[in-house]
Amino acid sequence: MACSVYFQCLSLIPALVREWYYNQPKRIRDAVDRVTQKYVSPILIQQELDSASLLKEINIGETGLFTVKKHSNTREITAIYNIETSRVEICIRLPINYPLSNTNIECTHHVGFTKEQWNKWMLQLKTNLTQNVNKQNKIGQFNVFFLNLEWCYCRWIITLEKKY
16 A cells, blocks of 8 residues: 555655655665665656657647657657757656656757757756656647747747847
C-alpha cells in the first residue's frame, strides 16, 4: 500500500515529493533514492519516453516541422523545431532517480535567434518543463511555445523592418 501511494505521488505531484525528499536527513534521502532508482524510476522513465514518442512529427503551418525523438538507453527526449531558416533542438535528459532530481534541459542547436532572446525563451521553457505535469504534455506545450516563438519571430522581423 505504501509503495503504491509513493508511486502515485511521484507520478502526480513530483515537485512536492522532491521538496519533501530534500528536507529529509541524508540517511533517509539515501534510502529513498535507492528505492526510487530500483523500483520507481525505471517505470516512470519508460512512461515518459513512451508518451513523448507518441508525438513523432507534427507539421506546423506551411513551413514548420516539429519532431520528437526518444533515446531509451540515455533516458533522453529530443525535440526539434524547424521553420524556414530557423532550427531549434532541445534535449531533455531524465536523471537516473527521476523524478527525485530535476530533468536536465539543454539546447543542443539553435539558429536564427539572438542570444539574449534565446536565453529568455530557454528560461521560460525550463521553468515550464520542470513543473508537475508529465513530459508528454510539456512536449506538447513545447510545440505551443514554438508556435508562439514563430509569432514572436515574425513580430521581431516586422519590428526590425520598421526600425531600419
